Amino acid sequence: MTDALWSEVTRLTEAGELRRLSGAFARFCASLGAASPAVLLAALALSEMEGQGHSCLPLADLAAGPGELLGWPEGQWQTLAGTAGPLPKNAKAWRAELGACELVFQAGEFDYGEPLVLDSDRLYLRRYWRDEMAVADAIRARAQDTHEVDTPEVRRWLDLLFASHRAAESPDWQKLACAIALRGSVAVITGGPGTGKTYTVARLLALLLAVAGEDAGRRRIALAAPTGKAAARLKQSIDKALGDLAQRVGDALPLRALADRMGAARTLHSLLGARPDSRAFAHHAGNPLDVDVLIVDEASMVHLEMMAALLGALPAGATLILLGDKDQLASVEAGAVLGDLCHDAQAGNYSAATLAYAQAASGEAIPGQFSGAGGPLAQQTVMLRHSRRFSGPIGQLALAVNAGDADAADRVLRAGDGPVRWMENAHPAQAVALGVAGYRGYLELVKAGPGAGIHEDWVRQVLQRFEAFRILCAVREGDWGVAGLNTAIEEKLEAARLIRRGGEWYVGRPVMVTRNDYGTRVFNGDIGLTLPDPERPGSLRVYFLEGDAVRSVLATRLRDVETAYAMTVHKSQGSEFRHTVLVLPQDRGGIVTRELVYTGITRASEEFTLITPAGAGLAQAIARRTHRASGLRELLGS
Numbered sequence: 097m098t099d100a101l102w103s104e105v106t107r108l109t110e111a112g113e114l115r116r117l118s119g120a121f122a123r124f125c126a127s128l129g130a131a132s133p134a135v136l137l138a139a140l141a142l143s144e145m146e147g148q149g150h151s152c153l154p155l156a157d158l159a160a161g162p163g164e165l166l167g168w169p170e171g172q173w174q175t176l177a178g179t180a181g182p183l184p185k186n187a188k189a190w191r192a193e194l195g196a197c198e199l200v201f202q203a204g205e206f207d208y209g210e211p212l213v214l215d216s217d218r219l220y221l222r223r224y225w226r227d228e229m230a231v232a233d234a235i236r237a238r239a240q241d242t243h244e245v246d247t248p249e250v251r252r253w254l255d256l257l258f259a260s261h262r263a264a265e266s267p268d269w270q271k272l273a274c275a276i277a278l279r280g281s282v283a284v285i286t287g288g289p290g291t292g293k294t295y296t297v298a299r300l301l302a303l304l305l306a307v308a309g310e311d312a313g314r315r316r317i318a319l320a321a322p323t324g325k326a327a328a329r330l331k332q333s334i335d336k337a338l339g340d341l342a343q344r345v346g347d348a349l350p351l352r353a354l355a356d357r358m359g360a361a362r363t364l365h366s367l368l369g370a371r372p373d374s375r376a377f378a379h380h381a382g383n384p385l386d387v388d389v390l391i392v393d394e395a396s397m398v399h400l401e402m403m404a405a406l407l408g409a410l411p412a413g414a415t416l417i418l419l420g421d422k423d424q425l426a427s428v429e430a431g432a433v434l435g436d437l438c439h440d441a442q443a444g445n446y447s448a449a450t451l452a453y454a455q456a457a458s459g460e461a462i463p464g465q466f467s468g469a470g471g472p473l474a475q476q477t478v479m480l481r482h483s484r485r486f487s488g489p490i491g492q493l494a495l496a497v498n499a500g501d502a503d504a505a506d507r508v509l510r511a512g513d514g515p516v517r518w519m520e521n522a523h524p525a526q527a528v529a530l531g532v533a534g535y536r537g538y539l540e541l542v543k544a545g546p547g548a549g550i551h552e553d554w555v556r557q558v559l560q561r562f563e564a565f566r567i568l569c570a571v572r573e574g575d576w577g578v579a580g581l582n583t584a585i586e587e588k589l590e591a592a593r594l595i596r597r598g599g600e601w602y603v604g605r606p607v608m609v610t611r612n613d614y615g616t617r618v619f620n621g622d623i624g625l626t627l628p629d630p631e632r633p634g635s636l637r638v639y640f641l642e643g644d645a646v647r648s649v650l651a652t653r654l655r656d657v658e659t660a661y662a663m664t665v666h667k668s669q670g671s672e673f674r675h676t677v678l679v680l681p682q683d684r685g686g687i688v689t690r691e692l693v694y695t696g697i698t699r700a701s702e703e704f705t706l707i708t709p710a711g712a713g714l715a716q717a718i719a720r721r722t723h724r725a726s727g728l729r730e731l732l733g734s
């Protein structure tokens with residue numbers, strides 16, 4: 097009876113329409129025991145959903161046909177579903193069908209370790225269900241764990257710490273964020289670029305120190321981020337903010353000692369103790385992290401499994417502060433954790449108790465429009481709403497895109513002066529020419545060599561110049577994608593005699609690491625430049641910049657890398673470039689979304705160029721939201 101289904105699965109797999117893994121998973125389910133073709137079809141769809149970052153398959157989507165959600169061509173789901181015989185007609189009927197199957201675990205039943213889990217009206221792969229439950233339970237428990245605060249004392253400190261400026265917004269959400277974070281064991285501070293997340297968190301650290309009294313010197317504070325670059329950036333900005341603050345508060349608080357004691361910011365992988373060839377980390381509930389306060393930046397990049405591992409490894413008494421921009425693209429892997437956690441961030445939905453506490457502790461009154469009946473996490477979440485370094489045309493464009501206002505975005509793009517440019521109806525050659533011009537600066541410095549100067553200083557300068565410009569793509573394949581542009585840019589750079597390729601590795605080649613390698617300590621997403629090894633003439637090393645520190649690995653030791661003149665917007669998260677060029681492909685439906693365009697724009701600090709071919713459908717892209725199915729919001733009770 098399942099023959100028709102398997103032959104359609106084979107056909108779709110061979111046509112590249114279906115992941116090989118999904119077919120294999122469905123067959124694995126079939127091998128475990130009696131499962132109807134309908135259940136096998138659901139397992140197949142669930143695996144495809146996972147491949148696209150969804151943590152579950154809502155039964156309503158299954159009943160309606162998840163073809164659109166999966167971005168499948170019209171009719172493809174119907175054809176596949178047709179081979180599975182008559183299917184349950186609605187979510188309720190699917191629930192009954194799946195609930196009766198011995199491959200499906202339901203809460204309350206004896207757990208045989210079935211591969212599929214049905215929770216409420218969502219179907220999960222067991223691993224994602226376990227992670228989602230773990231994240232929801234841990235966050236809920238932490239959000240409810242608020243403690244008594246000496247509000248007059250906190251107010252005095254906040255007035256001192258925020259004394260040097262007039263708030264750019266009313267109420268002063270930065271001050272409120274400190275007060276709210278102080279009382280709990282979790283806080284989420286979200287905001288767009290330049291809204292002062294790190295500025296705020298530096299003051300929060302000072303506040304924690306101030307109220308810790310005699311314990312202050314013993315508080316262990318750790319900084320972390322999903323990538324090495326983001327971690328280095330976090331440390332740099334916190335150090336700077338603490339340094340500025342120290343100058344002002346003088347001896348009132350030992351802030352310099354605090355900065356020294358914090359040590360370097362680490363990647364989440366390294367903080368948790370990632371081990372080669374294992375998904376398990378050295379730190380977990382049985383061997384928790386040795387921290388009192390953990391600050392995680394760029395939290396939008398943290399996927400579900402990582403968040404579950406992080407929360408599992410955090411001691412109960414420690415405080416977790418998550419920083420990030422909820423409107424950026426979600427993590428590459430499954431989940432949209434920050435987005436889910438920030439469900440109430442825009443509206444606030446603060447309870448009367450939160451409003452009263454926040455006013456007493458900060459002196460700031462949260463306007464009535466932000467009051468509501470949000471769950472426990474909403475009470476511990478603050479959105480910073482005013483950007484300080486992003487107010488010009490780039491900021492206006494980002495705001496317009498984020499608000500879904502295609503007309504406003506169009507106006508900024510067409511103004512045609514200043515730092516924003518739109519090359520419309522363009523040809524890929526124009527993106528290539530821009531690339532050659534943009535990369536010329538660092539390649540000329542490479543050609544000039546270190547001269548009589550210090551090799552490391554030259555390397556740092558070259559890397560900094562390379563970091564000033566980047567081409568970002570929405571897709572990997574095709575003339576408008578990473579692969580096509582990298583090839584074309586390399587050819588043109590060679591023709592312009594800016595590079596000389598003798599083989600795969602050549603002087604000046606920028607590379608991106610595509611897989612974690614614990615042996616060489618390079619991680620997925622790290623970007624480095626290939627330059628001569630000063631110790632061994634004729635051999636090449638790849639140099640990575642982390643903050644101001646330079647690290648290098650012998651080029652031949654790097655296995656999983658790709659050339660990185662152009663890279664995907666996804667991989668650019670956590671980085672910022674002086675001039676960012678965003679290349680969008682022809683609209684093929686589904687790929688280019690509002691979050692992708694917003695993330696691309698917000699990578700630019702001084703100059704932004706958009707390049708689109710005819711028929712790019714920018715307005716449609718801005719209207720299209722990324723949707724990731726997940727049960728986290730419901731599980732959190734918000």
Ligand SMILES: Nc1ncnc2c1ncn2[C@@H]1O[C@H](COP(=O)(O)OP(=O)(O)OP(=O)(O)O)[C@@H](O)[C@H]1O
Pocket residue numbers: 261263264270287288289290291292293294295296333484485
């Ligand atoms: N209340 C404030 N008063 C004065 N300057 C501020 C204030 N808040 C932020 N700034 C300044 O604005 C700039 C951006 O702040 P910050 O780096 O903390 O933002 P961010 O939200 O962390 O940005 P990103 O998302 O890019 O990391 C910094 O130069 C910071 O010193």
